[in-house]
Amino acid sequence: MSDYLIRAEQLSRTFGKGAAEVHALVDVTVEVHPGQLTVVRGPSGSGKTTLLNILGGLDRPTSGRVLLGDGRVLSEMKENDVLAVRREMVGHIFQSFGLVPVLSAAENVEVALRLKKTPVAERADRVAAALDKVSLGKHGTQRPYELSGGQQQRVGIARALVSDPQILIADEPTGQLDSDTAATIMDLLSELTHERGIAAVVSTHDPILMARADRLIELHDGHVADGALASADA
């Protein structure tokens, strides 16, 4: 076993062809470690979403490899096996929360357990524990529109956490929140990462939130900025 949970080696991702070709990632090598909050920062269009999508098994590199800590090569797996890795290992948190409007907070969280085919008898307790963990124990019956933006994102975090992922991938999770709420959400992600030994990978534009990073990956035009990874190693 390695000390990393995911290692991306010499990753490149190109979109389009010919004159329309875009090099979203170029020769990117990064590692994601358990118990660490890794922040990916960089200007708009620098490749943050592309990197997160590849690390989370939602996209594949044009070249390079994505290794899992147990030795498997995510970037070379069949689609069904990638789907299984996503369900077993990865929790996704979205900028726009991604909640189903007609479902209550608890039902939104339960969706993740349904997808994993968790036995019905286990679900209620696990949903309640996940909502408690994000301080929403008393809000399980409320629909997303009855919750504030910060509360909706907490539901999104509970949904990502309920299936006990090893990796949390969050693309601009605070992008739609005011700065105070954004800070509390980032504190929560940091606490969960350290407490549960999860590897969290979070992209953000917000310099204040970067202070919570255990590791920093800085992207510019698809390249990792020199020294960014090494200097931020905890």
Ligand SMILES: Nc1ncnc2c1ncn2[C@@H]1O[C@H](COP(=O)(O)OP(=O)(O)OP(=O)(O)O)[C@@H](O)[C@H]1O
């Ligand atoms: N599916 C796609 N097809 C074509 N080009 C794409 C696609 N996805 C991303 N790109 C291009 O790749 C580059 C990197 O995009 P990406 O979304 O990863 O950047 P980002 O750093 O997340 O930006 P932002 O902060 O604005 O979300 C951009 O030039 C983008 O236009």
